[in-house]
Amino acid sequence: MRALAGLWVLGLFAWGHCFVEEQDGTLHPRAGLTPEPRSPATSQPHLIFILADDQGFRDVGYHGSEIRTPTLDRLAAEGVKLENYYVQPICTPSRSQFITGKYQIHTGLQHSVIRPTQPNCLPLDDATLPQKLKEAGYATHMVGKWHLGFYRTECLPTRRGFDSFFGSLLGSGDYYTHYKCDSPGVCGYDLHENDRAAWGHGGGAYSTQMYTQRVQRILASHDPGKPLFLYIAYQAVHSPLQAPGRYLEHYTSIANARRRRYAAMLSCLDEAVANVTLALKAHGFYDNSVIVYSSDNGGQPAAGGSNWPLRGRKGTYWEGGVRAVGFVHSPLLRRRGTVCRELVHITDWYPTLLALAAGRPDEGARLDGYDVWEALSEGQRSPRVDILHNIDPVYARAAHGSWAAGHGIWDTAVQSAIRVRHWKLLTGNPGAGDWVPPQAFSSLGPSRWHTAVNAGRSPPGATLQAAALSVHVQSRPACVRVTGTP
Numbered sequence: 167m168r169a170l171a172g173l174w175v176l177g178l179f180a181w182g183h184c185f186v187e188e189q190d191g192t193l194h195p196r197a198g199l200t201p202e203p204r205s206p207a208t209s210q211p212h213l214i215f216i217l218a219d220d221q222g223f224r225d226v227g228y229h230g231s232e233i234r235t236p237t238l239d240r241l242a243a244e245g246v247k248l249e250n251y252y253v254q255p256i257c258t259p260s261r262s263q264f265i266t267g268k269y270q271i272h273t274g275l276q277h278s279v280i281r282p283t284q285p286n287c288l289p290l291d292d293a294t295l296p297q298k299l300k301e302a303g304y305a306t307h308m309v310g311k312w313h314l315g316f317y318r319t320e321c322l323p324t325r326r327g328f329d330s331f332f333g334s335l336l337g338s339g340d341y342y343t344h345y346k347c348d349s350p351g352v353c354g355y356d357l358h359e360n361d362r363a364a365w366g367h368g369g370g371a372y373s374t375q376m377y378t379q380r381v382q383r384i385l386a387s388h389d390p391g392k393p394l395f396l397y398i399a400y401q402a403v404h405s406p407l408q409a410p411g412r413y414l415e416h417y418t419s420i421a422n423a424r425r426r427r428y429a430a431m432l433s434c435l436d437e438a439v440a441n442v443t444l445a446l447k448a449h450g451f452y453d454n455s456v457i458v459y460s461s462d463n464g465g466q467p468a469a470g471g472s473n474w475p476l477r478g479r480k481g482t483y484w485e486g487g488v489r490a491v492g493f494v495h496s497p498l499l500r501r502r503g504t505v506c507r508e509l510v511h512i513t514d515w516y517p518t519l520l521a522l523a524a525g526r527p528d529e530g531a532r533l534d535g536y537d538v539w540e541a542l543s544e545g546q547r548s549p550r551v552d553i554l555h556n557i558d559p560v561y562a563r564a565a566h567g568s569w570a571a572g573h574g575i576w577d578t579a580v581q582s583a584i585r586v587r588h589w590k591l592l593t594g595n596p597g598a599g600d601w602v603p604p605q606a607f608s609s610l611g612p613s614r615w616h617t618a619v620n621a622g623r624s625p626p627g628a629t630l631q632a633a634a635l636s637v638h639v640q641s642r643p644a645c646v647r648v649t650g651t652p
């Protein structure tokens with residue numbers, strides 16, 4: 167046992183083919199196919215990628231949330247819900263993987279986010295998804311949060327493949343003033359249009375509504391006969407917890423003030439997605455579109471989010487940090503109204519969307535993503551059987567790990583996480599591993615169920631309790647704590 171100090175192993179959901187969700191909630195394999203869509207003006211579909219910020223796994227109506235998300239629920243129910251879908255535990259990493267199709271160990275962005283004062287950005291030699299889509303003939307527009315570096319002009323979204331950009335280069339600024347403070351007194355205006363500050367543009371507008379209006383303007387001015395890639399990276403529902411008053415009115419029954427504001431922000435986001443969808447229909451894009459919706463990482467309970475029943479939170483490699491809300495909605499899906507339990511990861515969008523666009527990755531690009539369209543659209547097996555969640559050699563070493571503990575093959579003090587089929591291996595310190603129950607009715611903020619106990623020093627019951635709890639989380643009670651606390 168000592169030899170494995172620092173290694174944790176746990177079982178995960180069983181996975182399988184895609185199923186059709188019936189009205190009564192039971193799942194049946196889908197027999198027939200839905201009719202072919204109308205023939206579109208361009209054979210290349212319009213690609214709309216909507217990324218939410220910090221939306222927790224539970225924070226969508228169809229995962230049992232008390233927060234109302236009727237639009238997300240409907241779009242997901244009519245499309246394909248991704249129920250074995252993974253992202254990275256924080257902002258920059260997820261965004262970098264989406265836009266390059268590569269794990270962070272292949273872009274040098276393994277450690278944390280790009281900080282405001284850090285002279286770093288997405289490597290310039292990786293061809294980005296919008297660059298490849300442009301080559302395939304697409305118009306490419308980005309609205310919202312970039313967070314992939316800006317210390318040189320070459321790093322800006324308009325130099326990395328987007329025809330236009332309107333949004334913030336960092337994250338977590340004020341939703342109305344669009345100022346972002348890095349530390350007390352170190353503040354800057356973070357609303358940009360193309361490669362310049364968008365002075366006077368914000369004018370006190372709430373970012374979720376402001377970004378939606380920009381999307382509506384793009385759709386109104388673009389010819390639906392030409393293929394369009396639209397990357398909409400909303401600031402919501404990341405802190406600071408700010409929401410227009412009228413969305414708060416629905417949630418007076420939620421006692422926890424942070425959860426209440428978060429709920430209001432999410433309802434506003436849901437309405438924004440409704441408005442985007444309406445605009446796609448009104449301007450003739452919808453029939454030939456693929457809409458992907460994804461959160462960028464797990465929720466932050468201290469800022470109103472919930473990942474229940476998953477363990478852990480944003481910033482951790484536990485399921486609650488990396489398993490995300492995600493779905494695809496499109497008239498072009500062969501089988502709609504399905505739930506896909508195949509393994510899908512955020513790197514997979516690059517090759518998947520590029521293939522839909524009849525584009526091709528660069529020769530020798532060595533992507534980590536897979537084209538998963540047949541798994542999504544037709545219920546085939548996903549080509550993906552593993553995910554390297556990350557290896558972060560810079561993160562603080564775990565006290566109990568060593569090369570010896572890893573049999574000379576691996577230094578178990580290093581923070582890393584990998585999933586292979588039903589198994590997940592965590593080494594080093596994976597982050598806070600407690601369960602945070604739904605917090606809607608507590609005025610005291612989130613409570614926690616601590617399970618992070620040192621198996622060597624605590625009664626075995628503590629570990630067993632964790633295994634019992636995991637029955638809710640995982641279809642098999644296979645949460646095995648081998649030994650050691652990171």
Ligand SMILES: *[C@@H]1O[C@H](CO)[C@@H](O)[C@H](O)[C@H]1NC(C)=O
Pocket residue numbers: 374375376378379434435437438441
């Ligand atoms: C959605 O559109 C309606 C009607 O134009 C508008 O009142 C509302 O503010 C919009 N909501 C968002 C979040 O954009």
